[in-house]
Amino acid sequence: MAQATQDTAIRTGRVTRTLIYLVLLLFALFYMLPLYVMVVNSLKPLDEITGGGMMNLPEMWTLEPWRKAWSEAQIGVEPTGLKPYFWNSIQMVVPAVALSTVLGALNGYVLTKWRFKYDTILFGLMLFACFIPFQIVLIPMARVLGVLGLAGSVWGLVLVHLVYGIGFTTLYFRNYYAVFPTELVRAAQIDGAGFFQIFWRILLPSSGPIAVVSVIWQFTNIWNDFLFGASFAAGDGAPMTVALNNLVQSSTGVKEYNVHFAGAILAATPTLLVYIVAGRYFVRGLMAGSVKG
Amino acid sequence: MGFLDIRNATKSYGAVEVLHQVDIAVEEGEFLVLVGPSGCGKSTLLNMIAGLEDITSGEIAIKGNVVNGVHPSKRNIAMVFQSYALYPNMTVAQNITFGLEMHGVPKADRDTAMQEVAKLLQIEQLLSRKPGQLSGGQRQRVAMGRALVRDPDVFLFDEPLSNLDAKLRVDMRTEIKKLHQKLGTTIVYVTHDQIEAMTLSTRIAVMNGGYVQQLGTPKEIYDNPANLFVASFMGSPSMNLVPVTVRAEANAIYAVTTTESNGEIKLAFPEPTPALKAYDGQQITLGIRPEAITDPDGADRKSTHVETLRAQVEVTEPAGSDTFVTCHLGGTECIARMRADADVAPGQVFDFAVNMEKAVPFDPRSENRIF
Ligand SMILES: Nc1ncnc2c1ncn2[C@@H]1O[C@H](COP(=O)(O)OP(=O)(O)OP(=O)(O)O)[C@@H](O)[C@H]1O
Numbered sequence: 034m035a036q037a038t039q040d041t042a043i044r045t046g047r048v049t050r051t052l053i054y055l056v057l058l059l060f061a062l063f064y065m066l067p068l069y070v071m072v073v074n075s076l077k078p079l080d081e082i083t084g085g086g087m088m089n090l091p092e093m094w095t096l097e098p099w100r101k102a103w104s105e106a107q108i109g110v111e112p113t114g115l116k117p118y119f120w121n122s123i124q125m126v127v128p129a130v131a132l133s134t135v136l137g138a139l140n141g142y143v144l145t146k147w148r149f150k151y152d153t154i155l156f157g158l159m160l161f162a163c164f165i166p167f168q169i170v171l172i173p174m175a176r177v178l179g180v181l182g183l184a185g186s187v188w189g190l191v192l193v194h195l196v197y198g199i200g201f202t203t204l205y206f207r208n209y210y211a212v213f214p215t216e217l218v219r220a221a222q223i224d225g226a227g228f229f230q231i232f233w234r235i236l237l238p239s240s241g242p243i244a245v246v247s248v249i250w251q252f253t254n255i256w257n258d259f260l261f262g263a264s265f266a267a268g269d270g271a272p273m274t275v276a277l278n279n280l281v282q283s284s285t286g287v288k289e290y291n292v293h294f295a296g297a298i299l300a301a302t303p304t305l306l307v308y309i310v311a312g313r314y315f316v317r318g319l320m321a322g323s324v325k326g
Numbered sequence: 327m328g329f330l331d332i333r334n335a336t337k338s339y340g341a342v343e344v345l346h347q348v349d350i351a352v353e354e355g356e357f358l359v360l361v362g363p364s365g366c367g368k369s370t371l372l373n374m375i376a377g378l379e380d381i382t383s384g385e386i387a388i389k390g391n392v393v394n395g396v397h398p399s400k401r402n403i404a405m406v407f408q409s410y411a412l413y414p415n416m417t418v419a420q421n422i423t424f425g426l427e428m429h430g431v432p433k434a435d436r437d438t439a440m441q442e443v444a445k446l447l448q449i450e451q452l453l454s455r456k457p458g459q460l461s462g463g464q465r466q467r468v469a470m471g472r473a474l475v476r477d478p479d480v481f482l483f484d485e486p487l488s489n490l491d492a493k494l495r496v497d498m499r500t501e502i503k504k505l506h507q508k509l510g511t512t513i514v515y516v517t518h519d520q521i522e523a524m525t526l527s528t529r530i531a532v533m534n535g536g537y538v539q540q541l542g543t544p545k546e547i548y549d550n551p552a553n554l555f556v557a558s559f560m561g562s563p564s565m566n567l568v569p570v571t572v573r574a575e576a577n578a579i580y581a582v583t584t585t586e587s588n589g590e591i592k593l594a595f596p597e598p599t600p601a602l603k604a605y606d607g608q609q610i611t612l613g614i615r616p617e618a619i620t621d622p623d624g625a626d627r628k629s630t631h632v633e634t635l636r637a638q639v640e641v642t643e644p645a646g647s648d649t650f651v652t653c654h655l656g657g658t659e660c661i662a663r664m665r666a667d668a669d670v671a672p673g674q675v676f677d678f679a680v681n682m683e684k685a686v687p688f689d690p691r692s693e694n695r696i697f
């Protein structure tokens with residue numbers, strides 16, 4: 034009797050599992066399709082694309098579109114390719130992510146372990162930053178950047194993204210540190226550690242998962258941002274996203290779809306890399322605090 | 327003036343006063359236990375000594391120096407927390423030496439001090455582990471090591487044993503006591519466990535509702551509780567509190583009560599004090615410890631005032647070393663602690679021996695002891 038039920042249990046298990054895998058596979062294929070189209074077409078000469086057959090594998094494999102997108106395509110005045118703009122983005126994203134994460138961590142630390150009067154109100158105000166649509170701040174922000182002399186520069190963009198990002202990073206770190214035992218901070222105080230020593234030696238070493246969340250979140254948002262980039266840093270200081278747009282939108286000559294595909298993949302690579310390297314910590318970090326581990 | 331002086335210390339959170347005028351002088355080498363029910367302000371007082379909470383009014387002085395407003399690290403105190411608060415990212419060795427490092431002690435001296443403490447606490451083989459890889463008892467030792475290594479003037483313990491299982495708790499209790507006897511350091515120790523308080527302390531402060539109810543040696547607290555709260559909080563099973571009527575006669579004062587089975591009972595007080603006499607005819611509460619009610623053969627032979635009380639036995643509960651016997655006195659249940667082999671059976675009418683030298687009278691209105 035027990036044997037029989039076990040048997041059926043296993044059998045139904047197998048059937049459902051196969052079904053589940055099948056559905057998952059379909060979904061995966063569906064989501065992979067655009068990537069497939071991009072990769073395949075970026076490796077073809079242009080006449081193979083214009084001749085139809087977008088889904089076909091290249092008859093003649095070539096890296097020429099990639100080379101062209103990276104270093105030759107006409108984007109600004111000079112035919113520089115995406116290369117300089119890629120570095121613009123890196124120069125913008127690294128300090129902006131690093132600073133917003135560190136400041137978010139500091140804010141979280143102060144808001145949970147050095148409570149002061151009206152700190153929750155302050156935190157609430159900071160959270161506002163997460164809900165303000167980008168478009169609303171464009172004009173005031175342009176004015177501020179102008180006054181600061183940062184208009185049109187990479188540092189101007191760093192500042193904008195830093196200010197916008199702090200709301201999110203503070204939220205992450207505050208929630209993470211809220212469940213961090215206050216007794217540890219007290220023990221460190223008695224041991225003679227100061228404000229920054231406690232932060233540096235006690236809290237930060239335990240903040241790995243949430244730091245990963247903050248970095249991934251900030252990196253994807255800042256790297257993929259188009260609106261601020263287009264508004265505040267046109268021309269030579271433009272980030273990758275704006276350059277990619279210029280590449281695709283350029284009205285002169287034939288549309289080189291293979292180059293566009295290569296450029297688009299180039300623009301997406303860094304965020305993909307960040308997810309692949311740090312992704313497994315992402316979910317863990319998001320869950321931390323909600324589940325006691 | 328003591329080694330650690332708490333003078334009229336008061337603590338308020340906003341408009342709420344949670345500690346009222348606490349006044350305690352601790353001598354050097356004393357083991358003071360703060361005991362009381364949850365929320366009575368023990369941790370608050372300890373944190374005020376440590377400098378983790380401000381003092382709203384009053385003063386705290388260590389070795390004659392007022393430390394109000396002095397940073398915790400400058401008070402030369404060390405604290406063991408209920409959760410142990412070991413730094414999770416550091417090894418045991420780093421945990422122990424962190425405080426010394428922060429105080430600028432050179433590396434060589436830190437290591438010597440650490441080795442010494444590790445040897446004392448027998449945690450030498452754990453030094454390279456992280457706190458997450460330790461058992462509860464081991465964490466407890468490391469937490470004590472971290473406190474000991476600093477060689478502080480005063481040790482502060484906040485319920486250090488409450489996270490351990492029953493057996494380990496008893497073992498660690500003995501160990502803390504041994505350590506105190508060996509090192510002779512001054513300790514302030516918070517617990518809500520009255521047995522811990524009795525066994526460890528040289529003096530106890532019983533607290534309730536932000537007030538120190540009584541400050542005294544364990545024996546004073548146990549034998550002469552200042553009020554009904556202390557009487558019922560300390561001791562297990564707790565003190566029997568029997569409503570009795572005071573009756574002053576020519577040469578003695580009696581506590582008169584009734585039993586269901588045998589009617590009126592008269593128990594003579596050892597001394598006819600004027601204070602008692604003032605209550606003539608009134609009802610008071612008589613506190614009698616279970617061990618002061620025994621079978622006639624088990625009664626304290628040194629006592630000169632053993633009274634006999636005839637009542638019906640309701641329940642007997644053999645507990646191995648003792649047998650607890652329940653009867654009714656003045657309408658309340660009364661527990662007697664007898665020898666394991668005392669000859670009692672439920673339903674039997676029995677002659678209980680009451681040691682009136684150990685009985686404590688209380689005024690039921692003020693709840694204070696009548697002297
Ligand atoms: N930050 C605070 N704000 C307001 N009231 C507080 C605060 N901290 C503690 N209290 C109050 O002070 C009182 C004493 O708290 P305390 O932590 O000292 O109790 P305790 O005796 O240590 O209790 P336990 O045995 O549960 O640890 C409690 O009534 C508590 O509600």
Ligand SMILES: [Mg+2]
Nearest residue numbers: 368369370484
């Ligand atoms: Mg407490």
